[in-house]
Amino acid sequence: MKFILRIWRQDHAKGAGAFVRHEIDGISGDLSFLEMLDLLNEQLTVRGEAPVAFDSDCREGVCGMCSLVINGRPHGPNALTTTCQLYMRHFRDGDEITIEPWRARAFPVLRDLVVDRTAFDRILEAGGYVSVHSGPKPDPNSMPVEPEVAEEALDAATCIGCGACVAACPNGAAMLFTAAKVSHLGLLPQGQPERYVRVTRMVEQMEAEGFGGCTNLGECEGACPKGISIKFIGRMNRDYYRSVLKEPIDRRGRMGAQ
Amino acid sequence: MSRVRTLLRTAVGLKFVVAVTGLVLFAWVAMHMLGNLKTFLGPAEIDAYAAGLKTLGAPFVPHGFALWGVRLLLLACLVAHVGCAAKLVARNRAARPIPYARYVPRESTFPARFMLVSGGILLVYVVLHVLHLTTGTILVDPFVEGKVYDNLARSFRNGAVALFYVGAVAVLALHLYHGVWSLFQTLGLDNPDRNRKLRAFAAISAIGLFAGFAAVPLAFLAGTLE
Numbered sequence: 372m373k374f375i376l377r378i379w380r381q382d383h384a385k386g387a388g389a390f391v392r393h394e395i396d397g398i399s400g401d402l403s404f405l406e407m408l409d410l411l412n413e414q415l416t417v418r419g420e421a422p423v424a425f426d427s428d429c430r431e432g433v434c435g436m437c438s439l440v441i442n443g444r445p446h447g448p449n450a451l452t453t454t455c456q457l458y459m460r461h462f463r464d465g466d467e468i469t470i471e472p473w474r475a476r477a478f479p480v481l482r483d484l485v486v487d488r489t490a491f492d493r494i495l496e497a498g499g500y501v502s503v504h505s506g507p508k509p510d511p512n513s514m515p516v517e518p519e520v521a522e523e524a525l526d527a528a529t530c531i532g533c534g535a536c537v538a539a540c541p542n543g544a545a546m547l548f549t550a551a552k553v554s555h556l557g558l559l560p561q562g563q564p565e566r567y568v569r570v571t572r573m574v575e576q577m578e579a580e581g582f583g584g585c586t587n588l589g590e591c592e593g594a595c596p597k598g599i600s601i602k603f604i605g606r607m608n609r610d611y612y613r614s615v616l617k618e619p620i621d622r623r624g625r626m627g628a629q
Numbered sequence: 630m631s632r633v634r635t636l637l638r639t640a641v642g643l644k645f646v647v648a649v650t651g652l653v654l655f656a657w658v659a660m661h662m663l664g665n666l667k668t669f670l671g672p673a674e675i676d677a678y679a680a681g682l683k684t685l686g687a688p689f690v691p692h693g694f695a696l697w698g699v700r701l702l703l704l705a706c707l708v709a710h711v712g713c714a715a716k717l718v719a720r721n722r723a724a725r726p727i728p729y730a731r732y733v734p735r736e737s738t739f740p741a742r743f744m745l746v747s748g749g750i751l752l753v754y755v756v757l758h759v760l761h762l763t764t765g766t767i768l769v770d771p772f773v774e775g776k777v778y779d780n781l782a783r784s785f786r787n788g789a790v791a792l793f794y795v796g797a798v799a800v801l802a803l804h805l806y807h808g809v810w811s812l813f814q815t816l817g818l819d820n821p822d823r824n825r826k827l828r829a830f831a832a833i834s835a836i837g838l839f840a841g842f843a844a845v846p847l848a849f850l851a852g853t854l855e
Contacts, residue, residue, distance in 0.1 A: 377730075390730065443733035469731045476724050539735070541742070543724030544640070574641050583724030584640030584717045586744065587811040588737035602820055609817025612645055615635050 372398045372464040378423055379471045381480050400460030407459055424483040430455040435531030439484055440471040445535035445594045453596040473534050475543040477580040490580040491532050497576035498569035499552040501561045514560050527555035529597040539594030542583030547591035549577045550607035551599050557610060567614035574611050640720055643713040648812040650710040655809055657703060662841040672778035679777045718745060740806040747804040754797040785849030794846040802839035809834050
């Protein structure tokens with residue numbers, strides 16, 4: 372198959388980018404989208420041109436490294452699919468394919484299609500953990516978890532942190548990512564001690580990174596390769612409001628009588 | 630107050646204000662629509678209803694006291710609703726400095742994407758509506774205070790005015806179609822168990838309010854009410 376690729380090319384973070392047209396021929400439908408880009412890069416290298424920079428790692432749909440907005444949709448046209456699991460048979464011979472990086476102020480382009488997603492790491496550092504003791508290992512099943520609740524927590528924990536939710540959101544909001552990370556800990560007993568501190572810290576870090584706000588459009592859920600539900604956003608909001616409006620501020624203060 | 634200040638630091642917090650004020654405005658607008666339907670019971674009924682609003686709470690509170698209380702509450706809600714929404718819009722714009730060359734929406738509905746525009750239109754409409762039927766400054770001549778039915782009749786015999794009102798409440802319906810569901814989602818009150826019911830409630834509210842509000846100007850225009 373033959374394709375016309377309109378690819379965003381940008382030399383470095385501060386550079387002015389532009390779309391460049393690349394043509395590629397002889398593509399088998401069984402090649403993944405990234406393998407097609409590998410082939411393009413081989414051809415560019417042979418011709419002495421700079422290869423297209425893009426992120427990838429496991430190429431099995433579980434690591435969250437691959438990105439790319441393909442024809443206006445993060446991870447391309449298929450639902451529940453990462454770019455690495457997208458195959459060229461999903462396109463028609465002769466198609467023009469527009470390939471862009473994730474677009475968000477918090478995800479600056481480093482080069483071509485590679486963006487800096489360390490904003491997500493900083494949100495996790497702010498509270499996406501549970502503090503555990505490093506002493507002797509606890510007895511198995513000493514902390515019962517209802518299986519349905521465990522499954523729900525795992526639904527949130529399937530987030531691979533790829534950033535498609537931010538890319539798909541017209542507001543560049545990181546609500547689905549942050550909500551998934553808040554919820555998979557907040558649903559489990561191990562996450563309870565830090566539940567309300569966690570949500571405030573993570574929401575405030577999300578704010579500090581320059582992500583936008585949620586307008587409940589649902590685009591993130593549609594773009595999420597793991598199909599994470601926006602119900603977790605509602606859950607995070609509720610935890611956040613409780614944390615800010617209801618949790619005691621002065622836990623150890625004394626009171627006077629009158 | 631320190632809790633509110635903390636809340637207003639984040640987009641999630643600003644959304645709380647938009648949702649809660651939106652709920653107050655929605656509840657009020659529903660009562661407004663039901664009150665309007667008294668027009669169909671004749672001039673005496675609707676004029677008495679209007680007079681009743683001014684003497685609400687009598688004899689315990691002074692004349693117009695409750696009415697002005699509600700007006701001030703609504704004004705405060707409107708200012709907070711619009712102010713927080715404007716702040717959110719500015720943040721959201723700043724969050725994506727370089728737009729996509731190609732962007733294909735997958736999930737969002739038209740009313741949801743239309744919220745900023747519908748909100749802006751409604752803000753203009755609210756000002757015109759108050760100038761029209763509360764102060765009687767525009768679109769109606771002569772305006773006689775307390776003669777609600779006659780004022781409506783004189784206004785809506787003009788087809789342009791009647792259709793302007795129908796258009797405005799259509800925009801209101803679009804705003805509420807997304808807004809009424811959205812406020813529950815924002816407040817974390819929606820979940821998969823009640824999602825369908827809440828969305829149906831928002832849709833029925835939007836359609837019901839449109840029908841109820843549009844009925845009065847259309848009835849005057851069609852000559853059903855005179």
